[in-house]
Amino acid sequence: MCLAIPGKILDIQQQAGFRSAHVQFGGIIRQVCLDFVPEAAVGDYVMVHVGFAISRVDAVEAERTYKILQEMGALEELPVASTHEPS
Numbered sequence: 001m002c003l004a005i006p007g008k009i010l011d012i013q014q015q016a017g018f019r020s021a022h023v024q025f026g027g028i029i030r031q032v033c034l035d036f037v038p039e040a041a042v043g044d045y046v047m048v049h050v051g052f053a054i055s056r057v058d059a060v061e062a063e064r065t066y067k068i069l070q071e072m073g074a075l076e077e078l079p080v081a082s083t084h085e086p087s
Helices: 058-071
Strands: 005-015 018-025 028-033 044-050 053-057
Touching: 005 028, 005 058, 018 044, 028 044, 028 053, 044 058, 053 058
Parallel strands: none
Antiparallel strands: 005 018, 005 044, 018 028, 044 053
């Protein structure tokens, strides 16, 4: 099953020609590629799939989605660690 997870952008940097960010998913922080969402800014919420932000989402929707995933127990099964790390 393919699933995108909402996360909050903490900071943004350029690394090896890629626009990337530290994104927080609950208590987990991962490096995420922002190239598909050039309008994303610090403090925005983005939907992340296998290390790539694929869309922006408002904070209310992000929290609602995250809560549903937690209730389903889906967060324990998701490979959040498989993120794109520019070299």
